[in-house]
Amino acid sequence: MFRLLSFALLILTVNPAFSSTILVLGDSLSAGYQMPIEKAWPSLLPKVMEEKGKPVSIINGSISGDTTGNGLSRLPQLLKQHQPNVVLIELGANDGLRGFPPNLIQDNLTQLIEMTRASNAIPLLMQIHVLPNYGKRYTKAFSAVYPTTAKQLNVTLIPFFLEDVIVKPEWMMPDGLHPTADAQPWIANFMAEQLINHLQLP
Known part of the structure; x- marks a missing residue:
């Protein structure tokens, strides 16, 4: 999940006059890694x-x-520019791959959620799991960040889609990390x- 220097912000609209706007704030699992966007x-x-x-x-x-930190630095501009109704936060896998402390990840996720709410948008948090590269203790602590954060902030926790894909x-893909097209x-x-x-959509 290497960071790309640039990206194409994709806006896809169906019936815009009657639809909700959902911002997906994610990493390579949502960015179309090694495939046409x-x-x-x-x-x-x-x-x-x-x-x-x-x-x-x-x-x-x-x-x-x-990472969650990258998302935190980018979210204010995305909220200002697009004024979404919902923000789906799909971040943390790269934090885990780099062995970032779970408390740092939780703090960043908390700020992302609070920032989303301050913009009058609904936050959704996706559960993320990582490979046991740093041992079972770290893997367990990492995974626990998501339900803990969701419970503390009363945020809906979306299951990790990769669990059913992997x-x-x-x-x-051959790297064992990314889903194929x-x-x-x-x-x-x-x-x-x-x-x-989980949402009251029109």
Whole structure:
């Protein structure tokens, strides 16, 4: 999940006059890593949501390699520019790969959530898990950051979509970290169901 020096901010709109605007603040898991951006799950999500009768506008503010700290530095401008109704925070995997302290990650996530609420948008937090590179103790502490933060701040915790993808080898890239283009339609449908279940969408 290496950080790219630049990225294309993708805005996908379906029925904008009647839809909610959702900002995806993520890393390579949402940025279309090593694939055309139009194949990434955020690009596919508007069509899936429209088919389910819940049109949305998606702003994909994800950058490969981003940490929670990177997201924290970028979020103010994204909120100001796009004024989303919802912010989906999908960050932390790169923090874990670099062995960042769990308390630092939790502090950054807390600030992201509070900043989102201050802009009158609804925050959603995605659970993230990491490979046990730093041992079971770190892996357990890292994973616990998300439900703890969600409970403390009363934020909806979205399940980690990679848990259902990683069990299918044909859906994973050789690095064992990133889903392939073939997995993106399933992820888009999974995320659509989560959004419909947890948000009061028009």
